[in-house]
Amino acid sequence: MRFGQQLKSSLVRDWMFYYIDYEGLKDALHLHRTWDEKAEQEFVSKLEKELDKVYGFTQVKSEEIIRRIAASENEVNDVVAQVDQPGPNGPTDEDFELLEEDLSDIIADVHDLAKFTQLNYTGFQKIIKKHDKTTRWVLKPVFATRLKQKPFYKDNYDSFIVKLSKLYDDVRTRGNPVKGDSAAGGKQQNFVRQTTKYWVHPDNITELKLIVLKHLPVLVFNASKEFQVDDSAITSIYFDNTDTWELYQGRLKKTEGAEAIRLRWYGGMSNENIYVERKTHREDWTGEESVKARFKLKEKHVNAYLRGEYTPEQIFEKERRDNKRPEKDIASDEQLAREIQYRVLTRSLVPVTRSFYHRTAFQLPGDARVRISLDTELTMTREDNLDGRQRAGDNWRRMDIGIDWPFSQLPPEDIERFPYAVLEVKLQTQAGQEPPQWIRELTASHLVEAVPKFSKYIHGTATLNPKRINLLPYWAPQMKVDIRKPVSHKFGIERPGASNDISTSGNMDDDSDDDDASYGLPQAQGNEDDDRIRRLREARDVMEQQDINQRRNYGAISGGEGPNALDVEERIAAQPVATDDYPIYDSDSEDEEDELEEARRAGGWQYRQTLIKHKAKEVGNTLAEWGWAIIPRPRPTDVGGGGFHLGVPSWKQPGEIKRFKAPKGKRIHVPVRVEPKVQLATERTFLSWLEFSILLGSIAATLLNFGDGLALAAAWAFTIIACCALFYSASLYLWRVRMIRKRRAVTYHDKWGPTLLCIGLLAAVATSFGVRLGGGGWQGGLKG
Structure with a gap:
């Protein structure tokens, strides 16, 4: 959808006079036949008025919301204070319902204001782009300065969300909010834990937070302190060996026992408490769960600990002396500190990647059945000392940055600003129990894009080290695909008693230059409003x-x-693709080209052997394509790939692709789940083929020893079939074992083997009968 149409269809009726006059600005670009300094001044003046209008409205509306929240807070506190009063003086359900309706209206205002700023900021960006393209006068850098002076688009609504969350929770629970330890409830063994990660487009972040707060309160660790943005900052330093990248490889491939070692702190750089963490991956077939363990360390001791100079005994010496925790827990943490220190020293682990983000967590205190966290402003930076640059030096972290997002002081090669927010949904449900309905609606809505097993460390390391990392995560090719989707079902923020005025889920594409044929004519005079x-x-x-x-x-x-309605995944899956079973990633062809190139540089017999193998495969593929083309079979009618064909619109949206190709010299790792039963099934299949080959060989030996001369041909036929089946099954078994070991996403099922075996048996039996009939055996048997 073009932005002009999107803006018109997304207006809040009561605010329509305060939006950017996008159409009027477009008309102003075509008022003058020749664009001169006077025309430029008139356009800039009109643009300034629009900016003042939008900026003024956002300021007034923000102050109005602040006043409304303060008034609602007083009302909620007054009503909640009367809850414990006996008799008729206590509040009624109607009182709480009125408060909830008022808070819902404020929540809708925050939602609408966030969409208002988003739409207007996009409108200013697009009209400047259209101006520079149409007039050839460059206005973008000058107007960028004006936008910085009136940054209506930089308003942060997290303070609103935190306050509204507490008030809404008080009203929803009728003045009895759940209280308890936020970390409690996570050790019950009769619960099934499920964690799923999603990407959230920046356009949908505020709306998603407002939706969640209606069901779960924002988790605040220090309720006595006024909320500040720095309180939600989380920073982690990940360690790895820069020669082998063994921790990266293990976490990407999800090998059993793969570890991730990181140092994490909360808030600003002045925080003295650093958490040393180790995450250990466990395969499902082991019956164990992946474990995250950590202990606390003072920042002043981190360097000495990593060098082995500060021992685990010294870390917990004071804690043992104070006797504030059980000895069992202290001993467990001490063992963890000893293991991490040993791995850092023996494996030469050094800081490689830093991740930074602001986290908004939603959870009932003391109830971990549903935990939702949203990480925004996600940024990864390099911490290594490679390429001849001392980033962290001898320290455990670099000190030229802190939590001053977006870290504009860093060079582009040292930073990766992730374009989306990361939503993580953790559920603990009893076996066979469904998640809450609102969770199912949220995860199925247009607001999120599921990305299972997404890792900040894996993404940052792969992106920041393109010359060293050749194995990429499966989501790497999808980074350039727009994840915004059309509204799939009625789900979102609605104002009480009214329909939702905002619907900004569609993509806001650039308007074409020939939007209206009447642009060359002067605008009609009259009342502009x-x-x-x-x-x-x-x-x-x-x-x-x-x-x-x-x-x-x-x-x-x-x-x-x-x-x-089809969502993006369903539309992609409905597109016609090649006949291969795994068409998404084409890394194998890249590997073959690289192998041939390496063999060409080596020369000699190795190159000739590789070239012959490559050419033979090309010839085989060509013959197979010709054979498949001439086989009579039903063929679908091609109705084209885009636009309107045969009266049916195309379901492929701009930016949607199904085939991804790895960059040259790299390979995409597709997650493959390998359990012991897969290996056992492979062995069992090979043994079945072996048994069948032995059976065919026995038949051939019987015919050879006890048959007449005419049975010799049948014996040869069965012998050839048995040998072919034996060699084929052995080769297939070895190939499967190698692919399983490498965790490659290939076609593991056998499409042609059983069919060819049946054809071979039919040919052998036909040969036996044919030879017998041709030799007169049938007639002789009748005469006898």
């Missing part, structure tokens, strides 16, 4: 009617709304 209202109402009516027609006529295929 009346004309603008008329245009807005007409545009809204047209958009609503188009949306209704689209859903009515095209339903699921168009990707519109409705119960049968």
Whole structure:
């Protein structure tokens, strides 16, 4: 959808006069036949007025929300204070319902204001781009300075969300909010833990937070302290061996026992408490769960601890003396400190990657059944001393940055600013129990994109070390694909008693230069406000009617709304693809080209052998394609790949792709789950083939020893089939074992073997009968 149409269809009716006059600014670009200094001044003046209007409204609206939250806080406190009063003086359910409705209205205001700033900021960016392209006068750097002076788009709504969360929780629980330790409830063994990660587009972050706070309160560790943005900052330093990258490889491949070692702190750089953590991956078939263990260490002792000069006994000496914790817990932490120190020293582990983000956590205190965390401003930076640069030096972390996001002082090669927020949903449900309905609706909505097993450390390390890391995570090719999706079902923030005015889920593409054929004509004179209202109402009516027609006529295929609508994953899966079973990643062809290139540089017999193998494979593939093409079979009708064909709109949206190709010299790691039963199934299949080969060999030996001369041909046929089956099964077994060991996503099932074996048996039996019939055996048997 073009931005002009998106803006018109996303207006909040009560605020329509305060949005950027995008259409008016576009018209101003075409008022003058020749663009001179006077025309530029008139346009800049109009642009300044629009900026002042938008900035002024956001300031007024923010102050209004602050006042409304303060007033609601007083009302909630007054009502909650009366809860324990006996008799008729206590509050009624109607009182709490009115408070909840008022808070819901404030939440809707925060949501609308966030969308308002997002839309207007996008509008200013696009109109400047259109100005520079149309007039050839460069305005972008100058206006960027003006935007920094009136940064209406940089308002942070986290303080609103924290306050609204507490008030809404008080009202929802009727003045009896859940209290307890936020870390409690995580050790019950009769619960099934499920963790899933999602990407969230920046356009949807505030809306998602407001949705979640209606069901779970924001987890605040220090309720007595006024909320500050720095309180939600989390920074981690990951360690690895820069020669082998063994920890990266293990975490990416999810090998049994793979470890990740990191140092983490909360808040600013002045925090003295550093947590030394080790995450250990356990395969499901082991019956054990992945473990994260950590202990606390003073920042002044970190360097000495990593060098082995500060021992685990010294770390817990004071704690033992104070006797504030059980000896069993202290001994467990001491053993962990000893193991981590041993690994750092023996494996030459050094700081390699830093991750920074602001985390908003949602959870009932003392109840870990549902925990939701949203990490925003996610940034990864290099901590190593490679490439001849001393980033951290002899220290355990670099000191030229802190929590001053977006770390503009760093060079581009040292930083990776992740474009999305990361949502993590942790559920503890009893076996067979479904997650809450709102969780299912949230994870199935257009607001999130599922990315299982996403890792900040893996992504940052792979991105920041392109010349050293050749094995990439599976999500790497998808980084350039827009994750925004059309609204799949009615889910989001709604104002009490009214429908939602905002719907900004569609992509805001650039307008084309020929949006309107009348741009070359002067704008009609008259009342600008009346004309603008008329245009807005007409545009809204047209958009609503188009949306209704689209859903009515095209339903699921168009990707519109409705119960049968296809989401992005379903539309991608519906696209026609090649006949191979695993078409998503094409890393194998890149590996073959690299292997041939290396053999060419080596020369000699190795190159000739590799070249012959490469050419033979090409010839074989060509012959197979020709053979498959001439086989009579039903073929689908090609209706084209895009646009409207045969009256049906294309379900492929811009930016959606199904085939990903690894960069040259690199390979994409596709997660493959390997359990012991996979290896056992491979061995069992090989033994079945071996048994069958022995059976065929026995038949051949019987015919050879006890048959006449005519049975010799049948014996040879069965012998050849048995030998072929034996060599084929042995080769297939060895190949499968190698692929399982490498955890490669290949076609493990056998598509051709059983069919070829049946054809071979049919040929052998036919040979036996043919030879017998041709030799007169049948007639002789009848005469006898």
